[in-house]
Amino acid sequence: MGCWVMAGITFREAARKKILWTALLAGLGFLALFGIALHYQIEDFAAHSTAPFIRYQILSAMLMVGLYVVDLLAVVMTILTSVDTISGEISSGTIHAIATKPIPRWQILIGKWIGFVGMIAGFVAITFGGTIAVAYWMGSVMPENAFQGALLVFLECLLALSVTFMFGTWFSTLTNGVIVIGLHGLAFMGGWLEQMSGFTESARLVAVGVVTSLIMPSESIWRRAAFEMQTPLAGSLPFSPFANVSIPSPTMIGYAGCYLLVALGIAVYHFHGRDL
Amino acid sequence: MRKEYGNKVAVRKLSLAVPRGSIFGFLGPNGAGKSTSIKMLLGLVKPTSGEAFVLGERAGDVAVRRKIGFLPEHFRFYEWLTPAELLRLHGRLCGMAAAKLRERIPVMLDLVGLTPHRDKRVHDFSKGMMQRIGLAQALIHEPEIIFLDEPTSGLDPMGRRLVRDVIRAQRERGATVFLNSHLLSEVEVTCDNVAFLKDGEVVAAKDLHALGEAEVHVVVRARQLSPQAVAGLAPWTTAANVEGEQLTMTARSSDVLPDVVRHLAASGADIYSFIPERASLEDLFVRIMGEDRGL
Numbered sequence: 001m002g003c004w005v006m007a008g009i010t011f012r013e014a015a016r017k018k019i020l021w022t023a024l025l026a027g028l029g030f031l032a033l034f035g036i037a038l039h040y041q042i043e044d045f046a047a048h049s050t051a052p053f054i055r056y057q058i059l060s061a062m063l064m065v066g067l068y069v070v071d072l073l074a075v076v077m078t079i080l081t082s083v084d085t086i087s088g089e090i091s092s093g094t095i096h097a098i099a100t101k102p103i104p105r106w107q108i109l110i111g112k113w114i115g116f117v118g119m120i121a122g123f124v125a126i127t128f129g130g131t132i133a134v135a136y137w138m139g140s141v142m143p144e145n146a147f148q149g150a151l152l153v154f155l156e157c158l159l160a161l162s163v164t165f166m167f168g169t170w171f172s173t174l175t176n177g178v179i180v181i182g183l184h185g186l187a188f189m190g191g192w193l194e195q196m197s198g199f200t201e202s203a204r205l206v207a208v209g210v211v212t213s214l215i216m217p218s219e220s221i222w223r224r225a226a227f228e229m230q231t232p233l234a235g236s237l238p239f240s241p242f243a244n245v246s247i248p249s250p251t252m253i254g255y256a257g258c259y260l261l262v263a264l265g266i267a268v269y270h271f272h273g274r275d276l
Numbered sequence: 277m278r279k280e281y282g283n284k285v286a287v288r289k290l291s292l293a294v295p296r297g298s299i300f301g302f303l304g305p306n307g308a309g310k311s312t313s314i315k316m317l318l319g320l321v322k323p324t325s326g327e328a329f330v331l332g333e334r335a336g337d338v339a340v341r342r343k344i345g346f347l348p349e350h351f352r353f354y355e356w357l358t359p360a361e362l363l364r365l366h367g368r369l370c371g372m373a374a375a376k377l378r379e380r381i382p383v384m385l386d387l388v389g390l391t392p393h394r395d396k397r398v399h400d401f402s403k404g405m406m407q408r409i410g411l412a413q414a415l416i417h418e419p420e421i422i423f424l425d426e427p428t429s430g431l432d433p434m435g436r437r438l439v440r441d442v443i444r445a446q447r448e449r450g451a452t453v454f455l456n457s458h459l460l461s462e463v464e465v466t467c468d469n470v471a472f473l474k475d476g477e478v479v480a481a482k483d484l485h486a487l488g489e490a491e492v493h494v495v496v497r498a499r500q501l502s503p504q505a506v507a508g509l510a511p512w513t514t515a516a517n518v519e520g521e522q523l524t525m526t527a528r529s530s531d532v533l534p535d536v537v538r539h540l541a542a543s544g545a546d547i548y549s550f551i552p553e554r555a556s557l558e559d560l561f562v563r564i565m566g567e568d569r570g571l
Contacts, residue, residue: 093350094352099319
């Protein structure tokens with residue numbers, strides 16, 4: 001019961017934060033830009049009588065770029081909206097009136113987590129679904145395995161959310177934000193290193209990429225999502241965030257899922273035991 | 277209980293008993309460890325050693341929190357809620373049914389004088405109004421024990437009287453009130469018992485109803501005071517000092533004052549004035565805590 005009360009209030013609170021609406025606005029702005037780009041590209045295709053196969057492949061690649069932007073937006077929005085939900089309430093004392101109510105502390109934390117999960121699900125559905133809808137409506141292209149792709153992007157957001165919650169039970173809002181953004185940056189860099197290793201065939205680069213993916217597997221989830229959704233042409237683009245050079249295995253996705261659960265478990269454990 | 281933060285001892289030795297159904301004042305200077313003590317009793321902070329029982333159950337257990345109301349010193353909450361929404365949320369966290377809450381919320385808003393402001397956002401509330409809504413959330417589920425941390429800070433005189441009346445009403449319905457306040461005049465007229473915390477340790481506990489029967493400071497102006505007469509005051513006083521025509525003494529209680537007067541008169545002293553001065557809670561506080569060395 002306490003879980004759902006906290007989830008409801010957190011969802012409402014998150015929905016009132018300017019960052020969510022700014023991110024949504026950015027998402028809608030991106031959709032408009034994406035639509036304009038598609039429109040001009042389709043006009044160029046008509047002018048140059050581009051072959052349908054090439055036309056389809058290029059539009060599919062553009063769609064993947066669009067989905068990559070949606071992925072970045074969703075993860076950043078997840079971190080920014082949730083970064084002070086635990087640490088901020090501890091430092092301001094807001095948590096005192098809540099944690100003295102007859103609900104276990106784990107319900108407070110999990111309730112908040114569920115609230116954010118609801119908000120993120122809505123955000124991903126709108127922006128991810130919107131991008132696919134625009135691409136289908138204007139260019140008649142659809143990604144492969146769109147649902148699996150959306151689920152993987154959602155999983156990446158949940159991972160970022162759980163890690164943000166975990167560090168939020170230890171550190172101040174600012175420190176928490178720096179750590180989580182830093183970890184995400186590390187994962188991003190590791191992903192590219194792994195991509196590059198496919199071309200240079202450097203075992204050491206692969207090792208560095210794998211280690212960074214183990215430290216923070218968020219980028220691996222995106223690369224798996226890209227692999228699931230892309231057409232062969234988009235996958236063959238070198239040095240892109242969706243190149244078929246180094247594809248994270250289902251085991252890595254399993255690892256990311258376990259990572260998420262462990263981070264959430266640590267957050268619950270530490271929040272339960274700490275002084276407020 | 278004892279609480280340490282690294283090398284710093286926040287609460288050295290908290291040992292006290294609070295009678296059920298009473299209003300209990302928890303007093304001490306800034307930094308004495310009052311807020312940490314309250315947090316330990318509420319389960320917000322875990323003691324380094326020792327344990328406490330609230331209403332017979334281990335402090336901090338979910339079961340006992342059902343019977344507890346708490347107004348933190350700096351009440352903060354989601355400021356985008358209206359007072360009614362805020363009370364509904366706290367009521368639901370306390371496990372109250374929706375029907376009960378519909379009935380109870382207007383009563384609570386009326387109790388703390390916020391009915392005219394029921395449609396405002398808490399964001400637009402003054403500090404005093406925040407205290408009032410904080411008090412209402414602490415009482416929404418009719419708790420058996422209420423912890424109030426500085427409930428009158430930020431309140432105007434009308435607000436203070438309201439809080440005083442609310443506290444007394446809680447005692448009348450059988451609840452226990454644990455009051456942490458710096459306003460000793462408020463505590464003096466509200467509380468039944470007090471405990472004094474100094475440097476993280478309970479150094480004294482008093483029944484305020486018995487305070488009137490306790491030691492009385494007396495100033496006497498008299499002539500012909502012999503040293504033997506002053507020495508003979510010992511059975512009724514704990515201290516006596518003569519400077520010129522002024523005798524100051526501390527009588528053991530107001531009951532012994534007639535005996536003191538008779539003794540002095542019988543010793544041949546000419547008494548011009550005899551003024552008993554009952555010690556206020558503030559006097560008692562200063563005596564127990566010592567003067568502020570910052571001045």
